[in-house]
Amino acid sequence: MIYQSVSRKSEASPIPLTRKAAYGAPQRTREVGGAGTACIRTFGCQMNVHDSDRMRRMIRDAGYAEVDAYEDADMVILNTCYVRENAVDRVRGHLGELVRLKREGRVKKVALTGCIGAAEESRELQDQYGIDLVLGTHNTYELAEFVGLPTMAETFTPELPGTEGETSAFITIMTGCNYQCSYCIVPSVRGRMICRPLENVVDEVERLVASGTSYVTLLGQTVDAWRDPSGDGKRFCDLLERVADVAPRVWFTTSHPSNMEDRTLRAIGEKPTIVTRLHLPVQSGSDRMLKIMHRGYKAERYRRKIEVFRENVPGGTLSTDIIVGHPGETERDHEETLKLVEDCGFDSAYVFKFSPRRGTEAAQMGEDVPPDLAQRRFMQVLRAIEQGAFERNQRKVGNEEEIYIRHGRAEGGKAIGETWSGHAVHVATSKATSVSPGDYVRARIESAGPHVLYAGEPIA
Ligand code: SF4
Numbered sequence: 233m234i235y236q237s238v239s240r241k242s243e244a245s246p247i248p249l250t251r252k253a254a255y256g257a258p259q260r261t262r263e264v265g266g267a268g269t270a271c272i273r274t275f276g277c278q279m280n281v282h283d284s285d286r287m288r289r290m291i292r293d294a295g296y297a298e299v300d301a302y303e304d305a306d307m308v309i310l311n312t313c314y315v316r317e318n319a320v321d322r323v324r325g326h327l328g329e330l331v332r333l334k335r336e337g338r339v340k341k342v343a344l345t346g347c348i349g350a351a352e353e354s355r356e357l358q359d360q361y362g363i364d365l366v367l368g369t370h371n372t373y374e375l376a377e378f379v380g381l382p383t384m385a386e387t388f389t390p391e392l393p394g395t396e397g398e399t400s401a402f403i404t405i406m407t408g409c410n411y412q413c414s415y416c417i418v419p420s421v422r423g424r425m426i427c428r429p430l431e432n433v434v435d436e437v438e439r440l441v442a443s444g445t446s447y448v449t450l451l452g453q454t455v456d457a458w459r460d461p462s463g464d465g466k467r468f469c470d471l472l473e474r475v476a477d478v479a480p481r482v483w484f485t486t487s488h489p490s491n492m493e494d495r496t497l498r499a500i501g502e503k504p505t506i507v508t509r510l511h512l513p514v515q516s517g518s519d520r521m522l523k524i525m526h527r528g529y530k531a532e533r534y535r536r537k538i539e540v541f542r543e544n545v546p547g548g549t550l551s552t553d554i555i556v557g558h559p560g561e562t563e564r565d566h567e568e569t570l571k572l573v574e575d576c577g578f579d580s581a582y583v584f585k586f587s588p589r590r591g592t593e594a595a596q597m598g599e600d601v602p603p604d605l606a607q608r609r610f611m612q613v614l615r616a617i618e619q620g621a622f623e624r625n626q627r628k629v630g631n632e633e634e635i636y637i638r639h640g641r642a643e644g645g646k647a648i649g650e651t652w653s654g655h656a657v658h659v660a661t662s663k664a665t666s667v668s669p670g671d672y673v674r675a676r677i678e679s680a681g682p683h684v685l686y687a688g689e690p691i692a
Contacts, residue, residue, distance in 0.1 A: 267295030276313020399670035509654025517572025518565035557606030625680035
């Protein structure tokens with residue numbers, strides 16, 4: 233699961249840093265032809281980042297030059313997210329500014345795309361702010377005609393590739409979701425699961441690797457539910473193994489415990505190119521809550537999956553998502569979640585305080601958990617995760633690790649990378665030891681916090 237209200241995020245994000253958009257962050261400027269200028273603003277998760285890449289290809293093909301600032305753009309595309317608290321209000325702020333720029337004759341067209349585009353509120357927003365085009369996540373391809381390209385209906389397939397020539401890349405292997413979790417808006421806005429053919433994915437990986445990509449992340453709402461649409465019986469593990477034979481480094485997110493096969497967990501330990509990090513959202517340690525949430529598994533099944541992972545992937549890292557304060561959650565349910573946290577030994581987690589989403593079952597359930605109680609439970613789960621992660625990270629101090637560099641030099645002169653177990657590491661650099669994205673370096677872990685490891689300068 234990717235779309236949720238983030239109350240607090242671990243620094244050790246399992247999402248590749250080079251392609252991750254901060255909420256509402258401007259995108260890079262690219263130089264292309266003469267149809268005008270366009271600005272794409274991306275909100276939310278990595279699926280949206282990937283959708284923005286699709287739209288970027290369309291505007292480039294149509295001859296637009298991409299710019300960072302609204303005031304420099306003839307056309308603005310807001311690719312929106314519907315999961316944060318006040319998501320619509322935030323977008324209203326941007327739309328208000330765009331109305332002003334339109335009035336001043338600077339911006340000429342505005343398109344609203346993504347999850348808010350697929351939501352009920354989009355009609356009201358279109359009327360109120362005079363938006364020229366509203367698209368949901370299911371009909372992004374209609375942007376093509378809007379920017380003056382011939383019909384591109386055929387390009388709306390999950391296999392429309394991302395951008396080549398970057399050190400790391402997301403590859404969407406499936407879109408949508410067939411689950412109906414009580415709190416989640418994804419099935420309404422993204423639709424049911426559509427899987428991409430295996431050979432098509434592998435072709436894209438080969439192209440990306442040939443263009444210099446050294447790290448691919450297979451992406452989807454429930455990647456481990458992937459099945460080859462040809463009906464030949466191929467499952468996610470088959471796809472992962474094929475990709476791992478082609479790409480120098482592979483990771484995948486997000487998985488669902490009901491779909492996670494033991495052979496996939498074994499493959500993580502066996503294939504040397506697969507990052508040994510498993511992100512497996514559990515959401516609650518209480519069977520009663522898992523049932524209310526419609527998660528489709530019991531806590532014991534989850535624990536067993538983790539045992540298989542630990543047995544087959546020694547030294548691997550484990551992260552999860554947990555929701556606290558879902559309607560109906562009792563103190564006993566909460567205690568069971570704390571127990572599961574203790575038993576599983578997570579290396580990091582996204583802990584979310586329940587926040588209702590209009591259109592979801594949980595928003596209409598009643599039995600709300602009072603905010604102060606939800607806050608107390610949230611802090612207890614967070615502290616339990618952080619304490620366990622801190623203790624485990626301390627044991628890594630003194631180890632020499634091979635580190636994949638994501639950012640050559642970030643703030644404070646540190647490079648940012650990750651170990652083979654997907655653990656975030658800050659690496660000291662100097663002029664003599666400058667490193668670039670995509671490099672591998674060896675360095676000794678000198679200290680550790682609950683989320684991040686800190687390494688000295690690369691060892692020559
Ligand atoms: S419905 Fe459930 S499994 Fe599907 S994306 Fe939402 S939380 Fe994940």
